[in-house]
Amino acid sequence: MPHxxxxxxxxxxxxxxxxxxxxxxxxxxxxxxxxxxLGTQAGDGIFARDPRVGGSLGPAKGAFDELRDQVVGLLKxxxxxxxxxxxxxxxxxxxxAATDEGSRTAFKGIRETLDAENHVPPVPS
Amino acid sequence: MSWExxxxxxxKIQQSAIIMDLRQRGFGYxxxxxxxxxxxxxxxxxxxxxxxxxxxxVAAMFDPFIKTADPAGFDRLSERLATEVAHWLNAGQGKxxxxxxxxxxxxxxxxxxxxxxxxxxxxxxxxxxxFLSKWPGITANQxxxxxxxxxxxEAEAGVWRAARASIDDIAHKAQAALDAMLDCNxxxxxxxxxxxxxxxAVGGFVTTGGLSLTLTVLGEVSASAGAIPFGDKKxxxxxxxxxxxxVNAVQGAITELIGQVIAAExxxxxxxxxxxxxxxxxxxxxxxxxxxxxDATPATIRDETAGLGSALG
Numbered sequence: 001m002p003h004x005x006x007x008x009x010x011x012x013x014x015x016x017x018x019x020x021x022x023x024x025x026x027x028x029x030x031x032x033x034x035x036x037x038l039g040t041q042a043g044d045g046i047f048a049r050d051p052r053v054g055g056s057l058g059p060a061k062g063a064f065d066e067l068r069d070q071v072v073g074l075l076k077x078x079x080x081x082x083x084x085x086x087x088x089x090x091x092x093x094x095x096x097a098a099t100d101e102g103s104r105t106a107f108k109g110i111r112e113t114l115d116a117e118n119h120v121p122p123v124p125s
Numbered sequence: 126m127s128w129e130x131x132x133x134x135x136x137k138i139q140q141s142a143i144i145m146d147l148r149q150r151g152f153g154y155x156x157x158x159x160x161x162x163x164x165x166x167x168x169x170x171x172x173x174x175x176x177x178x179x180x181x182x183v184a185a186m187f188d189p190f191i192k193t194a195d196p197a198g199f200d201r202l203s204e205r206l207a208t209e210v211a212h213w214l215n216a217g218q219g220k221x222x223x224x225x226x227x228x229x230x231x232x233x234x235x236x237x238x239x240x241x242x243x244x245x246x247x248x249x250x251x252x253x254x255x256f257l258s259k260w261p262g263i264t265a266n267q268x269x270x271x272x273x274x275x276x277x278x279e280a281e282a283g284v285w286r287a288a289r290a291s292i293d294d295i296a297h298k299a300q301a302a303l304d305a306m307l308d309c310n311x312x313x314x315x316x317x318x319x320x321x322x323x324x325x326a327v328g329g330f331v332t333t334g335g336l337s338l339t340l341t342v343l344g345e346v347s348a349s350a351g352a353i354p355f356g357d358k359k360x361x362x363x364x365x366x367x368x369x370x371x372v373n374a375v376q377g378a379i380t381e382l383i384g385q386v387i388a389a390e391x392x393x394x395x396x397x398x399x400x401x402x403x404x405x406x407x408x409x410x411x412x413x414x415x416x417x418x419x420d421a422t423p424a425t426i427r428d429e430t431a432g433l434g435s436a437l438g
Contacts, residue, residue, distance in 0.1 A: 001437070002435035002436065002437060003243065003435070003436040003437070003438070007436075008436060011243055011244075011436040014240040014241070014243075015240065015241065015244075015433075017236075017240055018236070018237045018240035018241055021233075022233040022234065022236050022237045022240070023233075023234075023237060025230060025233060026230060026231070026233055026234065029213045029228070029230060030213065030214075032213065033209070033210045033213040033214065033271075036205070036209035036210050037206070037209075037210045037271070037274075039205075039209075040202055040205055040206065040210075043198060043201065043202050043205075045195075045198070046194055046195040046198030046199055046202065046281075047194050047281075048192070048194065048195075049192060049193050049194045049285075050188060050189040050190070050191065050192050050193070052188075052189040052383065053189050053190070053193070053288075053383050053386050053387065054383075054386060054387045054390055058194065058281075058390050059387065059390045059391055059393075059394045060277060060281065060390050060391075060393040060394045060397060063394050063397035063398050063401060064274065064277055064278075064397055066397075066401055067270065067273065067274060067397050067400050067401050067404075068274055070270070070400075070401065070404050071267065071270045071271060071274065074267055074270070074404070074411055074412050075267065077412055078263075078267070078412065078413070081256075081413070081415045081416060081419055084415075084419035084420070085252065085256070085416050085418050085419040088418045088419055088420075088421045088426065089241075089418070091421070091423060091426060092421070092426045092427075092432070092433050095423060095426050095427060096427070096433075096436075
């Protein structure tokens with residue numbers, strides 16, 4: 001039997017919690033990791049040496065850069081997928097919460113608690 | 126003597142080789158002046174010039190190591206890769222090298238499984254089966270790739286730290302041998318090259334999902350408990366009987382040292398290339414398919430076939 005009323009409001013709040021405070025938090029962390037990894041490019045001068053010792057930047061520099069770029073791409077794609085999924089979960093929560101008065105009321109109460117617990121301003125209704 | 130002073134010491138070794146060669150051949154030396162009572166100053170100068178010519182390239186032999194890659198820079202890179210990148214994907218599987226705190230937030234994805242459990246629309250099922258269920262393994266594999274990068278940085282630091290110590294050892298012992306060359310029992314010494322034993326494979330990392338390639342995380346042996354070195358320290362004995370023998374031994378040791386650095390860096394290259402091959406050949410082990418849910422719209426989100434459908438239970 002499909003949920004409705006208060007039960008659906010709780011389900012919607014769970015989607016909101018999953019999207020806003022789980023998936024999107026991790027998406028931000030993966031995005032931060034990707035940005036930090038990209039930021040390590042600034043240190044490439046550390047490979048420089050006399051060219052008689054394996055070339056001016058050594059044999060490993062090219063593969064290091066290539067793998068770093070690959071990992072940046074993986075992290076960014078993961079971040080984007082999670083960000084969009086998190087947004088979709090929040091959107092779904094708001095859609096389902098608007099089903100009826102019971103779901104709307106239950107969702108509103110739980111959402112306010114979740115927002116307060118996570119120290120973030122609530123999304124606009 | 127330290128690596129930073131290598132240029133000065135290389136020049137001193139060249140000067141010592143010239144002087145000790147002349148003294149061994151019977152010339153006197155005092156306060157910068159070479160003399161021989163049976164020769165005119167002009168004749169002595171000619172001999173000095175010829176001798177200086179024979180040793181003209183000695184200081185330059187050290188040139189390949191006057192400018193080296195920067196071990197401290199690689200230490201900083203390794204530290205950044207650990208704390209600013211790998212940490213976020215570390216569920217507690219990081220071993221060896223820099224100790225790194227696990228990211229407790231990764232557990233939030235387990236919470237998500239529970240929070241979406243009542244939903245059975247196609248997008249919900251797709252999210253559970255194609256994304257959430259693969260999440261731990263794929264995150265672990267992404268973490269492993271970052272650790273390969275971190276290990277490469279740590280290994281580069283190890284290689285160049287050992288290279289600087291080894292060239293310092295060569296310079297120090299060459300100078301000591303020259304200084305003692307005219308003793309009754311000139312020293313027989315050995316240069317100690319430590320690059321080959323400075324890096325190794327760090328155990329404890331496993332890819333998830335049946336990757337056919339073996340991925341190896343490297344590390345600096347002195348910094349990574351349990352690291353298995355690729356080689357051993359190498360001693361190169363040499364005779365201190367005359368200046369040319371010492372100089373030739375220095376040249377041989379420097380050539381050997383260059384070879385050790387290149388061989389060690391090729392091990393680092395192999396580790397990085399294995400990571401690249403793994404991503405190219407098995408990308409599904411390193412990235413989850415984009416969930417259908419990610420592209421849902423307000424018009425589709427409640428749909429049974431394209432959205433979350435109904436919550437049941």
